[in-house]
Amino acid sequence: MAVGRRVLVTGLGSFWGARVAQALEQDDSIEVIVGLDTKEPTVPLERTEYVRADQSYSILARIVKAAQIDTILHTFLVVDSTHMSGRALHEINVIGTMNLLAAAGAANSPVRHILVKSSSLVYGSTYQDPAWFREETPRTHSPRTRVERSLIEDEGYLHDFPEHNPDVMVTLLRFSNVLGTDIVTPMSKALELPLVPKIMGYDPLMQFVEEDDVIRCIEFVMANQVPGIYNVAGDGRVPWTEVARLCGRRTIAMPPVLTSLAAAPLDRLLRVDLPEETLALLRYGRGIDNRRLKRAGFQYRYTTAGAIESFAEASRLRATVGDSNPVYKYQAEVENFFRHSPAVVRNAD
Amino acid sequence: MAPPERQLKVRTPGALVHLPRQTPPDEGPLADPRLGDVDEWGRSEHIRELTRRLYDPLYRHWFRAEWEGLDKVPKTGGALIVANHAGAIPSDAPVIMHGIEEELGRPVYGMAEHLFKALPVFGTLWSRAGGVAAHPENAYRLLREQEQLALVFPEGTKGPGKLFQDRYQLRRFGRGGFVEIAMRAGVPIVPIAVVGSEEAMPILWKVPRLSQMLGVPYVPITANMLVLGPVLGLVVPFPAKFRLTVLDPVHFDVPPDQERYSKSRVMEEADDIRVRLQEKVYEMLRARKSVWFG
Numbered sequence: 001m002a003v004g005r006r007v008l009v010t011g012l013g014s015f016w017g018a019r020v021a022q023a024l025e026q027d028d029s030i031e032v033i034v035g036l037d038t039k040e041p042t043v044p045l046e047r048t049e050y051v052r053a054d055q056s057y058s059i060l061a062r063i064v065k066a067a068q069i070d071t072i073l074h075t076f077l078v079v080d081s082t083h084m085s086g087r088a089l090h091e092i093n094v095i096g097t098m099n100l101l102a103a104a105g106a107a108n109s110p111v112r113h114i115l116v117k118s119s120s121l122v123y124g125s126t127y128q129d130p131a132w133f134r135e136e137t138p139r140t141h142s143p144r145t146r147v148e149r150s151l152i153e154d155e156g157y158l159h160d161f162p163e164h165n166p167d168v169m170v171t172l173l174r175f176s177n178v179l180g181t182d183i184v185t186p187m188s189k190a191l192e193l194p195l196v197p198k199i200m201g202y203d204p205l206m207q208f209v210e211e212d213d214v215i216r217c218i219e220f221v222m223a224n225q226v227p228g229i230y231n232v233a234g235d236g237r238v239p240w241t242e243v244a245r246l247c248g249r250r251t252i253a254m255p256p257v258l259t260s261l262a263a264a265p266l267d268r269l270l271r272v273d274l275p276e277e278t279l280a281l282l283r284y285g286r287g288i289d290n291r292r293l294k295r296a297g298f299q300y301r302y303t304t305a306g307a308i309e310s311f312a313e314a315s316r317l318r319a320t321v322g323d324s325n326p327v328y329k330y331q332a333e334v335e336n337f338f339r340h341s342p343a344v345v346r347n348a349d
Numbered sequence: 350m351a352p353p354e355r356q357l358k359v360r361t362p363g364a365l366v367h368l369p370r371q372t373p374p375d376e377g378p379l380a381d382p383r384l385g386d387v388d389e390w391g392r393s394e395h396i397r398e399l400t401r402r403l404y405d406p407l408y409r410h411w412f413r414a415e416w417e418g419l420d421k422v423p424k425t426g427g428a429l430i431v432a433n434h435a436g437a438i439p440s441d442a443p444v445i446m447h448g449i450e451e452e453l454g455r456p457v458y459g460m461a462e463h464l465f466k467a468l469p470v471f472g473t474l475w476s477r478a479g480g481v482a483a484h485p486e487n488a489y490r491l492l493r494e495q496e497q498l499a500l501v502f503p504e505g506t507k508g509p510g511k512l513f514q515d516r517y518q519l520r521r522f523g524r525g526g527f528v529e530i531a532m533r534a535g536v537p538i539v540p541i542a543v544v545g546s547e548e549a550m551p552i553l554w555k556v557p558r559l560s561q562m563l564g565v566p567y568v569p570i571t572a573n574m575l576v577l578g579p580v581l582g583l584v585v586p587f588p589a590k591f592r593l594t595v596l597d598p599v600h601f602d603v604p605p606d607q608e609r610y611s612k613s614r615v616m617e618e619a620d621d622i623r624v625r626l627q628e629k630v631y632e633m634l635r636a637r638k639s640v641w642f643g
Binding site: 130137238284 | 379380381382383384385387389390391463464466467468469470471472473481482484485486487490
């Protein structure tokens with residue numbers, strides 16, 4: 001039986017889970033899409049089945065077996081540590097992934113491919129870093145922030161997983177910072193401020209990947225059954241001040257010492273929280289080598305500067321017309337009716 | 350450059366309309382709407398040009414640098430340049446880089462202590478001017494993939510951090526990492542012996558307690574500081590005459606891109622280069638009649 005036909009997506013209520021599910025729905029060769037989350041989806045989905053599950057995925061093993069899931073897309077790893085307690089982060093990233101892998105690796109599990117959306121945060125950002133991290137390059141300092149620690153722990157589980165489950169393929173994708181038309185991150189919020197914060201005396205090289213390339217990359221890896229670890233980032237690196245200029249913004253300098261103290265009012269006044277890992281990035285930047293994924297056959301549609309431009313255009317549009325998208329509210333009965341009621345005529349046209 | 354293929358994105362959370370499947374990527378380069386000229390290493394050709402113009406008088410009239418054996422520096426392909434390192438704020442690095450760029454028209458990328466990157470303002474300028482942090486990954490990329498000239502000082506900070514009384518006595522060559530990098534990158538090592546750097550900024554005393562507090566390798570009290578004051582003395586070198594001699598390049602007869610290389614061979618080669626450089630420096634000192642006029 002071909003793999004990649006019956007798919008489970010974690011974090012359906014989150015940005016990435018929803019985006020991935022929407023993209024998969026358009027692929028007719030995918031028979032079943034099941035989405036897990038504690039929250040209801042915030043986007044309309046046509047045929048994805050939403051299952052409410054707690055963060056520890058206790059019912060995952062049963063769902064996987066019942067729906068004969070062959071591919072798990074684990075998109076629900078938290079990489080934005082703002083406005084989230086360290087404990088919640090640990091529960092989602094570490095305990096959640098552990099349970100997910102345990103369910104996927106259970107005896108007679110139908111799962112054949114696990115794809116995990118991780119982040120280039122696992123490389124850290126310090127002054128001793130190389131200009132580019134390859135997938136094998138070790139980080140230069142031990143992680144100091146919770147989100148980095150949790151992602152590294154996850155990768156440890158994933159590293160061990162194939163040893164006990166040799167017939168399950170594991171793909172680990174490390175995405176650099178994402179910019180695009182819709183995603184909201186601490187970085188995108190900072191770039192929408194009238195004056196973009198920078199750290200005095202530093203102008204680090206930043207690397208971004210466009211949100212469409214993220215989705216396309218996940219689809220690519222699923223369709224082509226590509227195992228292994230891959231960096232995902234747009235070509236080129238752009239200095240932070242130029243990033244701000246591309247967004248049509250001027251910068252304001254924060255002091256190079258006690259920077260987190262200087263950044264704190266931003267959170268209080270403007271709801272722009274710059275966590276420690278983002279401040280490190282604004283000081284030293286980070287580059288990841290994206291060539292392995294290209295060699296595997298993936299073609300990017302945006303460079304780093306292209307991703308920034310895509311964000312800047314969407315940001316200008318929003319500034320003019322506001323967020324005009326109609327609000328969607330998930331209603332279980334309605335969704336159930338369209339999916340399962342005998343009254344609905346399928347393939348009417 | 351082709352304009353990016355724009356499409357109306359409606360797969361936003363809350364949007365009711367779905368996008369059609371994306372068209373396959375069109376051929377040709379992706380749009381890269383840059384505003385500045387800073388490349389992926391952080392170099393800016395404008396700043397490099399400006400630095401060259403500002404440094405040239407110093408190179409020609411202050412240090413009056415003179416070369417011997419410049420033809421031994423390869424005209425094409427990657428090569429790792431190594432040299433002895435001296436003077437509190439060492440002038441040998443800019444002299445070698447500027448010299449080869451001027452005389453041979455080939456850029457040389459100086460690889461230095463990571464600490465530079467940690468410094469505000471200076472770290473950014475250094476990177477814009479072409480400085481690269483001395484990480485094996487960076488060296489490999491420069492030498493093997495981009496076939497450039499890279500400059501390293503195997504003594505590290507031990508070279509410029511030594512007292513004036515130890516002048517021209519080469520320190521240990523690290524752990525031979527530079528040899529391993531050259532082997533892995535499949536490039537020759539070109540040693541350059543430099544005379545004049547020690548006298549440009551001699552260290553009289555060091556303040557170990559202060560350097561520990563500041564987290565820097567050394568805090569020097571230089572002769573320049575005694576003459577010119579603490580601030581000016583830190584940036585203005587004495588006009589010592591610079592002489593530079595390029596030694597025969599060392600080619601390693603090993604295949605590139607190996608997982609590891611024989612440690613004993615690496616250490617042997619590193620020590621061999623150190624001895625050759627040391628001997629050449631002594632030879633040049635024997636011939637030198639004046640510190641200031643050569």
